[in-house]
Amino acid sequence: MHFFTIDRAKDRPDPRVLMHRSFYASSLPRVMAVCRLFGHKPVVDGYDSQYGPENRRHARWVACERCGVRPDPQGNLNADRWQLGQPYPGPFNGRHFPKEAAHQLAKRGIPYQTPTQPGPWPAQPTGTLAAEVVVGRAHSTGIGVKVGNPGDEHTLQAHLGLGPLGACYLTSERFGTWVQRRLNNEGFQTREIDLSIHSGRLWWKVWARENEHHASDPKWMDGNVHIDPRHHLLGPRRNRKISETDRMPVTVYMPEGDTHQATVHLEQWQSRRTRGRATTYWMAQWDCEAGIPVRNHEWKGDHTYSCAWQIEHVTPDTERWPYILAAKAAEQCTRDRAHYGYRAPEPAA
Incomplete structure (x- = not known):
């Protein structure tokens, strides 16, 4: 386990900010009580895409349906034979290949093929927790949560902004995978629920895609409304x-x-x-x-x-x-x- 902090205030000093610091705790052991008691529940994981080279549009590997942990190696199953979410009965006899050896083969022009069969489950899965605290003037007023997509390194995120009082941001890496796999386990869009106030408007997002908006999205999913009384009394x-x-x-x-x-x-x-x-x-x-x-x-x-x-x-x-x-x-x-x-x-x- 490793713990460290970073003083963000030294990069952009602001007399109105009393403290701006990030806190990190990495290599923390994950609890996974059910999986530790009853073992992992292996299922076929992966993706189907319409973009990229034809030989890379489909991929299949093995992961635990509950905690999201992957065997080492994770496996490279036949996408024509295995369906996403299908239980995987085994075997787990894939051999781990050191990354350093794979890099050396790549330098010599020898392609490295990922083992087809998954290997054993890792004995001590770990994750990371991070927090960023601002005491004093913050740039946000609102509250929100984000649920990462299957390929996102940030599994869950949350923030609370209090404007002139400060703000707090929380991030987890691998912690909360059980929630992520049940709420947002398809596609590559991070979903967010957010309520904020700025520019004289009340803004909201209800399970909206992060940094993405479609004309077909309903108004209730991503919208805003004027709350500044001057807008209604004196006009825009x-x-x-x-x-x-x-x-x-x-x-x-x-x-x-x-x-x-x-x-x-x-x-x-x-x-x-x-x-x-x-x-x-x-x-x-x-x-x-x-x-x-x-x-x-x-x-x-x-x-x-x-x-x-x-x-x-x-x-x-x-x-x-x-x-x-x-x-x-x-x-x-x-x-x-x-x-x-x-x-x-x-x-x-």
Whole structure:
């Protein structure tokens, strides 16, 4: 068993947050009282898909119907012979093949075939529990739970957000598999039940797919309603751009000594409801066609190209406003470099 914590507040310090810390407990033994008393209940597990290569659209292996534990190796059964959920009577004579040996064979171009028959059940199945606690200002107000799909590393998740008071997030890995297998054991969509308040609306999700919405989904599954009384009394709020300045060329000077050519401009926006007074505000935007590197990454990219933000006390009448925006762009990129741990390239010899 391993226990450790991570201080999240040091990455993005906020004076309104008293504590932001994650707690982890890994390699915890799973209870599985019924399986330990009466043994595992093996069934055929796997998936059927219409995507990918033809030889990978169907797969079958063995898992316990109650706790979800798989033998080691899990087996590679014939998908034409075995149906999902079908009881598996045996045998369990598959031999475990070390991962290091499989990697060595792969380096030499020798394909490794997963044993057809499943092996013995693991003697000490383990799992992981994690919690994230925020004391002070949080970015959420609501409550929700998530039930992971069969391929999700997070079996169950839950959160409670109290806005200015804080928030708490809980996650389990392998713990709660009995619940997951009975509620969401088909497909690859994590399901969630959530109730939250933000942007003047009450939002809800009732067994909805995570980060996915279909036009055919019923309204009761994923929807929202206005709860801000101003919306009903004064009408909806609308924003529109009423003017903007010409784009001005500037040079962004970074603390590491590198410079970048960019353009900046100001936009004047108006916000108003159907009934009531209108308010105006200014938006600042900078663009850098070549990009400014803010992190070191081989394939995700390491450049930021543009950004827009609301700015106060800066208008076209402000003296030297383009240079103020260039300094703000340098400040933002400097914060991003500190967050990602950016390392400037060494000068060529």
